[in-house]
Amino acid sequence: MERIKLLKENAKTLSVLYVEDEALIRENILEFLKLLFMRADDAENGQEGLEKYKAYKDETGKPYDIIISDINMPKMDGIEMCKEILAIYPEQSIVITSAHNDTARLLKLINMNVNYFLLKPIPHEDMVRVLCKISMILTDKQLLEHYFKETEQLSDELADKNIQLERTIRFYKEEVQRLEKALAEGHSAPIQEQVPEVKEMKIDKALETDLRFTQHDKVDAQSFIATLDDSVMDKVEGFSHELDRLALLVYDIEDADTETTVVKMNEIVEIFRNFTNIVDTLVTFPVTVRAFQSFSDVLAGLDPDFGGDLSKRKLFVTVLLGIIKDLEDWINSIFIDRSTDDIHYFDASFANNCFEIEAMFNESEIESDDDDLEFF
Numbered sequence: 137m138e139r140i141k142l143l144k145e146n147a148k149t150l151s152v153l154y155v156e157d158e159a160l161i162r163e164n165i166l167e168f169l170k171l172l173f174m175r176a177d178d179a180e181n182g183q184e185g186l187e188k189y190k191a192y193k194d195e196t197g198k199p200y201d202i203i204i205s206d207i208n209m210p211k212m213d214g215i216e217m218c219k220e221i222l223a224i225y226p227e228q229s230i231v232i233t234s235a236h237n238d239t240a241r242l243l244k245l246i247n248m249n250v251n252y253f254l255l256k257p258i259p260h261e262d263m264v265r266v267l268c269k270i271s272m273i274l275t276d277k278q279l280l281e282h283y284f285k286e287t288e289q290l291s292d293e294l295a296d297k298n299i300q301l302e303r304t305i306r307f308y309k310e311e312v313q314r315l316e317k318a319l320a321e322g323h324s325a326p327i328q329e330q331v332p333e334v335k336e337m338k339i340d341k342a343l344e345t346d347l348r349f350t351q352h353d354k355v356d357a358q359s360f361i362a363t364l365d366d367s368v369m370d371k372v373e374g375f376s377h378e379l380d381r382l383a384l385l386v387y388d389i390e391d392a393d394t395e396t397t398v399v400k401m402n403e404i405v406e407i408f409r410n411f412t413n414i415v416d417t418l419v420t421f422p423v424t425v426r427a428f429q430s431f432s433d434v435l436a437g438l439d440p441d442f443g444g445d446l447s448k449r450k451l452f453v454t455v456l457l458g459i460i461k462d463l464e465d466w467i468n469s470i471f472i473d474r475s476t477d478d479i480h481y482f483d484a485s486f487a488n489n490c491f492e493i494e495a496m497f498n499e500s501e502i503e504s505d506d507d508d509l510e511f512f
Contacts, residue, residue, distance in 0.1 A: 139261075139268050144172055146271035146447060149278070151175040153192070155185035155205040155217065156233070161256075165204075165263075172267075182212030186220050199225045201274050202267070207234040207241060215244060222248055229270050233258060272447060279451045357474040360420070371414045372471050376464075382407050383460050390453045397440040404456075408432045411463070423483040 152173045156162040157180050169176035177192070177200075179185035185205060193199050203221060207214040214232060221228055232245055235256040242253060252266050361369075385400045385407075392400060412428040415421050442449040462482070469476040 139264055142446065143264055143268040143271060145445070146275040147172040147174075147267065149174055150201040150271055150274060151177075151192070151196075152202040152204060153177050153179065153185060153188060153200045155179045155182065155203070155209070155214065157181055157206060157209040165258075169204075181209045182214055182217035184211075186212065186217050189221055190224070193224070199228060202229045202231065202270055204231045204233065207232060215241065215248075218245065218248060218250060229274065231266055231270070275447045276450055279447060280454065354478040355420075355480070356477045357470045357479055360479050361471065361474055364418070368414075368417060369471065371417075372467065375411050375414055376467050376472070378407055378410070379460055379464055379467075383457060386453055386456045386460065390450060394441045401435065401438065401440060405432055405436045408435065420479070421483065 150173050152169055154162065154166055154169060154176065155178070156165070159180070162178055162180065166176060166178045177188055179188050189200060205214040205217060218230055221230070226249070230250045231252040231254060232250055233254045233256055252270065254262055254266060382404065385404050389397055389400050408428060409432050412425055412432060415428070416425045442452065466482045470479050
């Protein structure tokens with residue numbers, strides 16, 4: 137019953153087209169699919185199925201998420217229909233149902249990249265298992281696409297704000313230099329009336345202060361490292377060795393029970409806070425420090441069961457591994473390889489990623505109806 141609840145949760149935003157020429161089977165399964173999926177349509181042969189597929193794509197701008205189809209049907213069989221559909225959208229998820237264990241036909245479908253098969257009569261648990269697997273993959277993909285799209289948008293917005301800040305600061309620097317020159321020459325100079333327009337920026341005041349702090353001439357890694365003593369470098373090197381352990385802890389969370397997740401999460405938070413303290417001693421990275429302080433607090437307050445949402449747990453693991461990869465690149469480019477010509481290249485985008493992840497996992501969960509579904 138847990139699997140049917142998981143299927144219901146993941147399928148509620150997905151669409152399915154069921155193609156079957158036997159009317160009784162088609163009607164029964166379609167009734168079940170309509171209880172699960174956002175949209176469930178049917179067709180009685182391959183030709184009608186292909187026409188409905190094209191019409192749906194024209195109507196919505198995207199294909200059905202899942203196609204379920206019999207093989208032997210009049211007018212156009214399932215194999216030919218799948219061939220036509222895959223020519224339109226090669227990544228289409230397709231489930232083939234058949235009353236025959238026909239190796240040659242199945243091999244042909246496998247070569248067409250069809251990976252899901254059910255033999256008739258279809259056991260209830262097999263149908264639920266296959267649909268659950270596909271819907272989880274598709275939902276994870278949707279969540280990741282949403283995350284990357286939102287992250288890219290917020291990154292662009294923050295970059296625009298940085299540009300506006302740079303222009304404003306540059307204007308006032310030039311104005312101060314002009315006034316100093318005028319005073320040195322023994323006469324006053326009128327202040328320019330035209331101040332560059334700055335768009336209204338809805339940004340946290342503390343973060344704005346940090347962003348202004350980082351607006352300065354570039355400092356390369358070699359010059360920066362020359363200002364640090366050995367004790368600081370030892371701390372950074374020690375933390376870099378912790379990243380492997382951190383990644384293992386994150387991987388362990390994906391399939392862990394609630395009690396184990398609590399223990400692992402506490403260790404993860406401790407590692408991130410240790411990193412924050414190390415970077416804070418460097419003074420030079422207030423944006424990164426502030427982002428990680430807030431990020432660590434969010435991690436500490438997360439529901440260890442993720443509201444029972446396995447997709448959200450998997451997404452959490454994915455984005456946290458992305459943060460770890462960013463940290464590895466940052467440490468290597470500044471402290472190990474010392475190759476970057478700007479030690480602050482990372483600040484704005486990294487802070488933005490942290491804030492976006494916070495927003496994602498702070499969203500309140502919408503409670504779903506957990507009433508059990510009857511199959512057929």
